[in-house]
Structure formats: structure tokens, C-alpha cells
Amino acid sequence: MASNGDFSFTNGGGSEATPPGGQVAGKILPKIQTHPKRENGICHDDSAPPVKAQTIDQLHSLQKKKSAPTTPITGAQGAFASPTLSEEERHKQQLQSISASLASLTRDSGPKLVKGDPNRKGSDTPKVVHHHHHFTPTVSISDSALKFTHVLYNLSPAELYEQAIKHEHGSFITASGALATLSGAKTGRSPRDKRIVRDETTEHDLWWGKGSPNIEMDEHTFLVNRERAVDYLNSLDKVFVNDQFLNWDPEHRIKVRIVSARAYHSLFMHNMCIRPTPEELEDFGTPDFTIYNAGQFPCNRFTHYMTSSTSIDINLARREMVILGTQYAGEMKKGLFGVMHYLMPKRGILSLHSGCNMGKDGDVALFFGLSGTGKTTLSTDHNRFLIGDDEHCWSDNGVSNIEGGCYAKCIDLSREKEPDIWNAIKFGTVLENVVFDEHTREVDYSDKSVTENTRASYPIEYIPNAKIPCVGPQPKNVILLACDAFGVLPPVSKLNLAQTMYHFISGYTALVAGTEDGIKEPQATFSACFGAAFIMLHPTKYAAMLAEKMQKHGATGWLVNTGWSGGSYGSGKRIKLQYTRKIIDAIHSGSLLEAEYVKTDVFGLEIPTEVPGVPSEILSPVNTWEDKELYKETLLKLAGLFRKNFDLFASYKIGKDDKLTEEILAAGPNF
Numbered sequence: 001m002a003s004n005g006d007f008s009f010t011n012g013g014g015s016e017a018t019p020p021g022g023q024v025a026g027k028i029l030p031k032i033q034t035h036p037k038r039e040n041g042i043c044h045d046d047s048a049p050p051v052k053a054q055t056i057d058q059l060h061s062l063q064k065k066k067s068a069p070t071t072p073i074t075g076a077q078g079a080f081a082s083p084t085l086s087e088e089e090r091h092k093q094q095l096q097s098i099s100a101s102l103a104s105l106t107r108d109s110g111p112k113l114v115k116g117d118p119n120r121k122g123s124d125t126p127k128v129v130h131h132h133h134h135f136t137p138t139v140s141i142s143d144s145a146l147k148f149t150h151v152l153y154n155l156s157p158a159e160l161y162e163q164a165i166k167h168e169h170g171s172f173i174t175a176s177g178a179l180a181t182l183s184g185a186k187t188g189r190s191p192r193d194k195r196i197v198r199d200e201t202t203e204h205d206l207w208w209g210k211g212s213p214n215i216e217m218d219e220h221t222f223l224v225n226r227e228r229a230v231d232y233l234n235s236l237d238k239v240f241v242n243d244q245f246l247n248w249d250p251e252h253r254i255k256v257r258i259v260s261a262r263a264y265h266s267l268f269m270h271n272m273c274i275r276p277t278p279e280e281l282e283d284f285g286t287p288d289f290t291i292y293n294a295g296q297f298p299c300n301r302f303t304h305y306m307t308s309s310t311s312i313d314i315n316l317a318r319r320e321m322v323i324l325g326t327q328y329a330g331e332m333k334k335g336l337f338g339v340m341h342y343l344m345p346k347r348g349i350l351s352l353h354s355g356c357n358m359g360k361d362g363d364v365a366l367f368f369g370l371s372g373t374g375k376t377t378l379s380t381d382h383n384r385f386l387i388g389d390d391e392h393c394w395s396d397n398g399v400s401n402i403e404g405g406c407y408a409k410c411i412d413l414s415r416e417k418e419p420d421i422w423n424a425i426k427f428g429t430v431l432e433n434v435v436f437d438e439h440t441r442e443v444d445y446s447d448k449s450v451t452e453n454t455r456a457s458y459p460i461e462y463i464p465n466a467k468i469p470c471v472g473p474q475p476k477n478v479i480l481l482a483c484d485a486f487g488v489l490p491p492v493s494k495l496n497l498a499q500t501m502y503h504f505i506s507g508y509t510a511l512v513a514g515t516e517d518g519i520k521e522p523q524a525t526f527s528a529c530f531g532a533a534f535i536m537l538h539p540t541k542y543a544a545m546l547a548e549k550m551q552k553h554g555a556t557g558w559l560v561n562t563g564w565s566g567g568s569y570g571s572g573k574r575i576k577l578q579y580t581r582k583i584i585d586a587i588h589s590g591s592l593l594e595a596e597y598v599k600t601d602v603f604g605l606e607i608p609t610e611v612p613g614v615p616s617e618i619l620s621p622v623n624t625w626e627d628k629e630l631y632k633e634t635l636l637k638l639a640g641l642f643r644k645n646f647d648l649f650a651s652y653k654i655g656k657d658d659k660l661t662e663e664i665l666a667a668g669p670n671f
């Protein structure tokens with residue numbers, strides 16, 4: 001028996017055992033031929049030539065090749081571009097620009113920036129850039145000025161995946177390749193914590209007071225929060241910086257810089273903003289607008305105006321936005337949208353909370369609607385070109401998407417009903433707050449454990465028939481979507497211009513409040529221009545522009561109820577997506593214009609008697625209600641809510657047209 005000391009794997013346990021091809025006690029055994037020479041002369045040698053590396057580190061260095069040079073050698077223009085600039089010099093200038101963004105406004109120096117990943121040794125020789133104001137400080141240098149902050153600049157999705165998975169809890173790759181993340185305690189926007197600096201300019205330009213989304217703050221408080229965010233970001237080992245564009249209309253493109261602390265935020269904005277080409281990036285220069293996203297860090301409630309630990313602050317004069325106390329990525333997207341709602345109308349361009357697509361013959365449709373009413377679902381249409389799903393500009397050139405990506409709701413997403421969105425959820429897509437199987441990583445889209453507002457953010461080219469560049473000619477149809485949980489609005493009605501304006505200014509939808517069990521009363525929401533949370537000017541300013549453009553280009557308005565039929569929430573049912581799609585098809589094709597119409601009581605809406613593919617009996621809501629009394633009561637209740645809401649706007653003139661203003665006031669419900 002072998003003792004522990006001379007244990008061996010041989011069956012006999014003794015030294016007489018002979019390993020194959022081995023040598024025992026001086027006796028030489030014949031060598032075993034592993035690759036006998038075949039008769040046909042072919043020798044199957046599977047040994048590859050050896051790698052050209054002496055060490056593991058060298059081997060690893062072979063794996064990655066340097067990205068192609070990103071500076072055009074000639075013909076370049078702009079702040080950074082110069083044919084004589086060395087690559088090193090260009091990098092330095094880029095870092096200097098970022099350093100200026102991240103500089104404290106109170107200290108004379110800092111931060112010290114290094115490009116690259118703090119966790120990656122070797123490869124990058126640190127290029128340190130130190131921000132100096134006007135003089136070099138001699139005393140009062142702070143610890144923050146001594147430390148390094150690494151800048152991860154415009155990383156690729158693959159690099160951001162690695163950062164997220166290595167360093168951010170709750171980041172996983174799903175079975176289809178998307179990056180599943182958690183947005184933290186906040187899983188939706190915080191409109192009550194969004195503030196705009198009120199100064200001499202914005203005091204006059206912006207809409208303040210009752211009904212306005214613009215909650216004021218002063219310049220000083222903004223700077224306090226900005227400093228808090230900048231200090232937080234500079235205290236980290238690394239920050240992510242995205243330099244990107246907004247608006248596909250080249251004449252009105254805006255350069256944005258997003259500084260954030262999470263790979264999730266960087267990938268989200270990579271997807272949502274327009275991605276610059278390497279050449280465009282070299283020419284980037286100074287951004288037109290900068291976001292400081294310090295969402296992991298709360299605001300200080302001792303600071304003036306702060307009513308919670310969340311604060312989203314916009315300073316139009318400084319062209320900056322600060323985020324504290326919320327990691328919900330939609331804040332960045334919609335914060336920039338707010339900025340566009342200020343900048344674009346100043347140039348005579350209408351900014352719109354709408355989806356947009358185009359038919360094969362170039363007919364463009366806009367889809368307005370509040371959150372969850374169907375902008376993304378209905379603009380993503382396999383038979384049409386997608387221009388964008390959420391934010392657009394309408395100018396004399398036509399329409400242009402503001403963004404470079406889509407942000408789809410994914411609660412109850414199904415492959416059958418929304419195949420294009422389903423297939424877009426792949427490598428590169430950010431999946432927020434979804435629940436998945438811990439082993440297979442298959443996502444359960446019906447699971448609301450984290451939130452009902454689960455979302456997918458993907459680049460627009462993930463939709464197969466996206467129209468790139470995302471621009472189109474003048475719109476032909478303006479479709480107003482309302483998800484009417486009261487179930488009294490018709491599935492579709494044709495609107496005249498005054499009615500279109502009335503419903504645009506009202507911005508109605510009714511969703512069901514709360515996600516707890518038990519039947520809840522529908523909750524009417526009125527949000528001017530279908531996006532009161534994002535507009536900056538008085539709603540009548542946008543309305544006047546819309547009326548002018550619709551008139552000029554002969555666009556037709558439609559009201560489509562994507563909500564309930566056959567009763568309110570609880571007794572009725574949501575209109576089948578399949579039917580809504582048929583209705584939308586009939587609008588696009590122009591056939592619905594030719595239909596026969598009847599006018600409804602109270603709202604005075606023109607409803608078609610027939611739509612191909614839709615049961616005719618559902619076209620008039622009263623037909624679908626068993627209890628006709630209850631229908632009438634509910635209809636009047638909703639009409640009352642419309643009237644009460646419109647009081648806010650009753651004393652305003654829409655543009656220069658007195659007649660249109662009167663018509664709009666008369667276009668509301670009559671009862």
C-alpha cells in the first residue's frame with residue numbers, strides 16, 4: 001500500500017509502472033508516433049506556429065490593435081483640427097476642454113485629468129491635463145487638485161458593457177445580448193424637482209406660474225449645486241464623458257457634452273443622442289450644452305429651494321444642467337429636450353414631443369401623445385420608415401429627429417405584437433429595471449417587480465427600416481394620441497384645425513393611477529402640447545407655430561384613442577393594438593379622408609362609420625357600453641375636466657389670428 005508520501009496515479013502503485021513514452025531505469029522505449037505519416041502524404045499536424053510573445057503581458061498586447069487615427073489629415077476645420085497637430089497634441093486639447101468643463105468655479109486649480117481606465121495598467125501613458133484659471137496658485141492648493149480623475153471619453157458599447165459589468169451592481173448581459181441595469185430608487189422622471197434658473201432673460205422669455213413646469217431657482221443656488229456635482233464627479237477615480245449631437249438637421253445641430261459617473265448613463269446617451277463620426281469628434285470643439293450627472297449623490301436639503309434629495313437644474317445662460325439625487329437616465333434625455341424647446345423656437349423651429357415616420361411615397365406623419373400613449377409603438381411600423389419615436393423639430397426644411405435612438409416602454413412587450421422593438425433588444429441596448437431569469441438571463445417582460453416603467457434604449461438603426469439621416473419632408477398627418485381610460489373617446493376622429501389646436505393645447509390622456517391591486521379610478525392628465533413637463537415657453541407659442549405650419553402645408557389632424565373601449569378601466573378593455581394599427585394604416589394611406597363621417601355629441605368629433613379591418617361597432621364608443629346612462633355620465637365628466645383645464649388658456653391669443661383663437665375656444669366640448 002502506498003503511503004501518503006509517495007502517492008501516485010498508477011494502478012499498481014509501484015515504481016514499475018511505466019508512463020507512455022517514458023523511460024524506466026535506463027531502458028529506452030520506442031517513441032510513440034502521434035501523427036503517423038499517411039500513405040497519401042498528408043500529415044495532419046495540428047500544432048500551430050508559436051505566438052510571437054515571450055510573456056503573458058506581451059501576448060495580451062497582441063490582442064488589441066490601436067484604433068485607426070481619427071483625425072483627417074487635410075481639410076479639417078474647427079477648434080481642434082489643424083493639419084499640423086500631432087495626435088498627442090489633439091488629445092491634450094480634448095482633455096483641456098474636458099478639464100475646463102470639470103473645473104471648480106471657486107478653486108483656482110484642478111482637476112487633474114488622465115485619459116483611460118484607472119484599472120488598466122500599462123497601455124496608456126497618462127496624459128495629464130491640469131486646469132488652470134488665469135493664474136497658477138502658489139498657496140491654497142487643495143487635495144482635490146492633487147488627485148487624478150480618469151476620463152473615459154466616448155467609449156464604445158463593448159467598452160461600456162465591460163465597465164458596467166465590472167463596476168456597477170445590477171448590471172448583467174441578458175440572453176439576447178442587451179445590458180440590463182438598475183436605475184436605483186428612481187425609476188421615472190421627477191418633474192417636481194426640475195428647476196430652471198430665473199434671470200433677466202428667462203424671466204421674460206419663459207412660461208412661469210400656474211400650470212408651468214418651470215420651477216424657479218436663482219443663479220447662486222444653481223452654482224451651489226453645480227459645485228456639488230463637479231466636486232462629486234472629480235472625487236471619483238473615473239468619469240465618463242460623451243460628446244455627441246442633437247438634431248439631424250445639420251443647420252440646427254447642437255453639440256452636447258454629458259459628464260457622468262456610470263457606464264449605464266454613458267451607454268444610454270451613446271444610444272439616445274446622435275453619434276459623431278471620428279472626424280466630427282475631432283472637430284467637436286466647445287460643447288453648446290453640458291450635463292453634469294452626479295445622480296448617485298443627493299442635493300443638500302439645507303440648500304435654498306431644495307425640497308427633496310433630488311434636484312435637476314437647468315441654467316440656460318450657462319448652457320448647463322446639473323443632476324443630483326436621481327440616476328434615472330430619462331432625466332438627461334428629457335432635460336436636453338427642454339433645452340431644445342427653448343433654443344429651437346427662438347430660430348422659428350417648432351420642437352415636438354412626437355414620434356414620426358414616413359411612407360414609401362414620402363408621406364410623413366407625426367404622433368403626439370403623453371407618456372405611454374403609443375408614440376414609440378405606432379411610429380415603429382414595419383411598413384414605414386422610422387424617423388424617430390419621441391422628439392422632433394418641424395422647420396421650413398421639414399421634420400428632423402432630435403435624437404439618435406429610441407426609448408421604448410417594455411412592460412408586457414411581446415415578440416408577436418411589436419417585433420421590431422423586440423428584435424432591437426440586443427447587444428448595445430440598455431434595458432432598464434427589467435426582471436430576468438438568473439440562469440438563462442431570459443427577460444420576463446410581464447414582471448413589474450422593480451417598476452412598471454421598464455424601458456429599452458437602443459440606437460435608431462436597430463430598427464430595420466429606420467430613415468437615416470432621420471429627416472423627412474413636410475408632414476401630411478398630425479395624429480394626436482390619447483390613452484383614454486374613461487373609454488368615452490372614439491378610437492379615431494378627424495379634426496379640423498381649431499379642434500387640432502384645442503386638443504394639442506389640452507394634451508389629454510388618462511391612465512390608471514397606481515400599480516397596486518384593486519380597481520382604480522382613471523386619472524385624467526392634461527399636459528399642454530402633449531409635453532408640459534418639457535416646454536419652456538407658453539403653450540400658445542408652440543400652438544401658434546403648429547397651426548401656422550399645419551395650415552401652410554395642409555396637414556390633417558386626427559385624434560386616436562389608444563385606451564379603453566366598452567367601458568372605463570375596470571369594466572372595458574384597452575383597444576386592441578391590431579385595431580389601432582389598422583386605423584393608423586387608413587390615415588396614412590389617405591383612405592380615411594374619403595370615409596363617411598358622423599358627428600358626436602358633446603365633443604363634436606367627426607367619426608368614420610367604417611375603417612377596413614376594424615369592427616364598425618367599436619368606432620362609436622356609445623355602442624360598446626352596456627350601460628348607456630353610465631356612458632353619458634362618464635362622457636360629461638370628462639368634458640367637464642377638459643373645460644376646467646382649458647380655463648387656464650381661455651384668455652390667451654393664439655398667434656395673430658383672432659378668428660382662429662375664437663374657433664379654438666369654441667372647439668372644446670359643448671354641453
Ligand SMILES: Nc1ncnc2c1ncn2[C@@H]1O[C@H](COP(=O)(O)OP(=O)(O)OP(=O)(O)O)[C@@H](O)[C@H]1O
Nearest residue numbers: 370371372373374375376377409562575576577580
Ligand atoms: N391600442 C394600442 N395602441 C398603442 N399602444 C398600445 C395599445 N394597446 C396597448 N399598447 C401598449 O401601450 C404602450 C405604449 O407605449 P409607448 O412606448 O408607445 O409610449 P410613448 O407614447 O412612446 O411614451 P413615452 O413618451 O413615455 O416614451 C406600449 O406598451 C404598447 O404595447
Ligand SMILES: O=C([O-])CC(=O)C(=O)O
Nearest residue numbers: 189330334370371390407
Ligand atoms: O422621459 C421619459 O422618462 C420617458 C418618456 O419618453 C416620457 O415620459 O415622455
Ligand SMILES: [Ca+2]
Nearest residue numbers: 376390407408
Ligand atoms: Ca416612447
Ligand SMILES: [Mn+2]
Nearest residue numbers: 353370371390
Ligand atoms: Mn417621451
